[in-house]
Each structure stands twice: as structure tokens, then as C-alpha cells.
Amino acid sequence: MTFMPTSVGKTKAPPVQSKCGPFACARDWLLAIARDDMSFQRERNLRDEERSWMLPVVADVMTAPLTYLDNDESSIRSPWSINVLLHVDLGLHNIMVDSNDPTVITGVIDWEGACVVPLWSILPFFLNEMRSYTPEYRLAELEELRSLMKHSLLEAVPEWAKLVAEGVEARTLHARAKLSIGNPKYAGPSDHFFLLENMHSYLVTEVIHCKKLYSPFAM
DSSP: OOOOOOOOTTEEEOOOGGGSOOOSSHHHHHHHHHTTTTSOEESSOOOHHHHHHHHHHHHHHHHOOOGGGGTOTTTTTSGGGOEEEEOSSOSGGGEEEOSSOTTSEEEEOOOTTOEEEEGGGOOOTHHHHGGGGSOGGGHHHHHHHHHHHHHHHHHHOHHHHHHHHHOHHHHHHHHHHHTTTSOHHHHTTSHHHHHHHHHHHHHHHHHHHHHHHOGGGOO
């Protein structure tokens, strides 16, 4: 099941279990997101206007010429078919560390929204979030720490490095699917798309840099 628990008062029930997977392929998963199948049920039905915003997104997911979304013969044994556990709210506020040595992580909390998703759909937004916790005079230190974290991520999961470089179309579809019932006039330039574009550029730069430093990143 892939949804985030909600405390919003205008919901009446969890998502319909039968609409939340398992899915035969990543395209079916994206379609469920675009159709709003995995959101908490609202007290009201979707308005006609919201459905009109949703339909073009659903159509684009259905027709996107991305064969790796369909678990075809070429992708089923490739990194495109890897599924992973996603925390959905990973940030400094949910990471516990040793009081005597803050470099030692002792636990990660707030797992109630955890879900299984394709590896290509994951972007570490917490790297951007760290900036909001950091005073101006420590930004240089923050950049050094973020660079270290990125290198560690790319070294630990070389398959993900490849998908970061090649999967921007699929992740753009994913971002649009999550905002499918929002007015595209406002959803297009939203913070979500801003972060998606900037994080993609940010990480692709690192992938290129790391390829020069570490052999596992050869593509």
C-alpha cells in the first residue's frame, strides 16, 4: 500500500485496499496515483473541474513511451525493476542519534507512511530540507556534509545512480501523478516541481563527478 496517513479533517476513511496494489508494473502504480486511488477517501466526491485536470495526466501516464514502466523483457532484469522501502518522511526530525556521539544513528522513527516504490522514483529531498535547519554561518559546513552524504548514497547504491541520470521522464510523470487533481495553472510551478528539477540537476552533477572518482558508477 502506498499512501501517506493523514490528519486532515475532511477525510472519512483510508484508501480502498483493493486499489492500493499489488501492481503488475510501475505504470499501473503511476495510474493508481494519478487517479487518486491511494489517497484517503474524502467527504465529498471529486469535482468535475478536478476530474478535468486529472484526465490529461492519466492519459499521459498510459501513453508514455517508457517501456521500463511495463516490466518488459529488457527492463525486468535491470535496475528499473527494483522496488525498495520508502520512509516518506525522512528528515532530521525523525532520526535519533547517540547523545554522546551524534555521528551514530540509534534509530529512525515515524514509519507509519512507509511504502514500497520503484527505486527510480526516489529522490532524497531531505538533503534540501537540511538547509532550513541550518543557520547562515554554518552553510559552508552544511554543503560539505551534503556532499559527503551524496557520495555515500551513490557509492552504496550504484544502480540508483544510473536511474538518477536516466529517469527524469519517469519521475516527472510521478510528480504530475501526485498532483493530478490540482489546478495545473498553480501546480506546474509549485515547490514540488521546483525541488524535482533542482534535485535532479543537483544529483546528476554528482553522478558525473562520482563516475570520475569511483569505478562502480560506470554506466
